[in-house]
Amino acid sequence: MFFRTDIGIDLGTASVLVYIKDKGIVLQEPSVVAIDKNTNKLLAVGEDARRMLGRTPGNIIAIRPLKDGVISDYEVTQRMLKYFIEKSSGKSIIRPRIVVCVPSGVTEVEKRAVIQASNQAGARKTYLIEEPIASAIGAGIDITEPSGNMIIDIGGGTTDVAVISLGGIVISNSIKIAGNMFDEAIARYVRKKHNVMIGERSAEDLKINVGTAYKRKETVVGEIRGRYLMSGLPKVIQVTSDEMLEALQEPVTAIADVVHSVLEKTPPELAADIGNKGMVMTGGGSLLHGLDKLIEERTGISVTIADDPISCVAVGTGKSLASIEFLEKSVLTG
Template sequence: MANYDIGIDLGTTSIIIYVVGKGIVSKEPSVVAVNKKTDSVLAIGQKAYEMAGKTPAHIVVERPLQNGVISDIDMTEEIVKYFIKKVSSSYVVKPKVAICVPSAVTNVEARAAVNAALSAGARKTFLVEEPIAAALGSGVDISLPRGRMVVDIGGGTADIAVISLNDVVDSTSVKCAGTQFDDRIIQYVRLNHKVLIGEKTAERLKKEIGSVKKVMEDTEMEIKGRSLETGLPVKITVTSDEFIPTLNEFAMTLVVAVKGVLEKTPPELVGDILEDGILLTGGGSLIKGLPELISGETGVQCRVSENPIDCVAIGTGMALDLIADGYSLSYSSDY
């Protein structure tokens, strides 16, 4: 396998690049800064993220992927081109590219992802479902006739799938993921403290003290924002416990989806899942109390992947390796 073949975890909040033979080589926010006066791209990735909330009116920092799907094809192509150029070790032979997609992806969305990669210079493009990649990247042997349940909670969507014999038995995708938790935090602070905070502050709050279930002592955190009453900058102190009801209510959307997939899964595979547990992956799986909440509601033990953020990109690279070695993967679509 040439060392410039690439696996891409093209997420709503971040893009992670895996190069076969090298591992994870790049991890940056999937954002673009655009000058609306000239329609030119000013920055991509981390540099663009640092501009967020600090630009003049004619410069917009936007995410071309919304809720796990491509909403702006042109800007997505710019992102993919940028990262392929950044990590490729050869411009003579175009790389093969594997891209992760949600399990419930539509044909239109799949074609948009393929076109972005081909336009960016890929020789051939493979689409791999995110739960499959997450399982592979977490060290799960999906070739066995045994039911495995994966819940991949990304930035825009949560993908829930039962896997057996290298394929997805049943799956669903729900918009209950990282950015939506951030939105709930922003709404809560606005309604209950009359303060407007930004996305970065909400994300930091979620990571540091956010919880969907009481699993730790009440913790305080000081945040900054703009008072909706005076319009002036303010500092307020919030606690972890006060966010539990609103985050728990939203997290139940995910729990209901997990239950729905379990209810449609064949009995023999459900028995395997009960024995092996549910695997949680993605950055959203790190929200405090989430494994305990899902376990308590379903009666099935949950565990978080050892490398929840990178496992999807790693699994994508592993899929490329398997395809190169001649394995027939029924879950990958090539173009």
């Protein structure tokens, strides 16, 4: 492939999605990299590396190079980006323009790190777009209108809450509590309540199958295997959705609090628009059972989960390439 088209990348803490113009999402893989410590060789990236988490020998490390929505390991992030760009669009002579989305609360230093990593990975020019803008575009909202739209984007590392009008963010807040924090809360709870230690993959399975932010009409029971701390041997335990409600109470309450605080600071005209239209939730974390009901109950405003919440940011990031001129005020370049 000698010609490479423009690319949109959702560089998430939990997963990376790549959107190619006129093709849509062509790649969706976990943002995990496996490296041989002795030789510094890249052994696996994405799903292959995720399967190694918690299962590697001493000389191999499986790591997530992004933490809380920002780069924690620059070199590994750059190598991961290069791998995903080449896997999704092939090697080429012409370098692509790339739009990468970042959480709304990142610092200038963190933005510069993303731009440099993208350029080193093969971009001709890198644009940054803030996650709430990208997720709103991906959810099919016309952000150019003089009307208030409220987005709650719950990813792996961060939750971004923003009010958008006329193509820009009027008010926003970003907290480092999201899907990964849900997993950690579940693992902590299981260890404390059942004396069983479970890994992050097991905690994630519990979150998806049993987890809830609002009391379920019928109790759901999940089975999980971990290491019993009293004997050090494997043990199978049953965990109920009521227990998950207790385990997740702290992080989900923090998200409801930040939504409430953004609404409190929203100008009256825009608040009226949001009251009429409701709020839109995007990101993988929005799929946690009952989280929309919890926010609805807390704010009194209807909440809609986007059609494909996991893909919204990637789709919006890719679509923003077509209207980069309009988005200049919310897009940073490098």
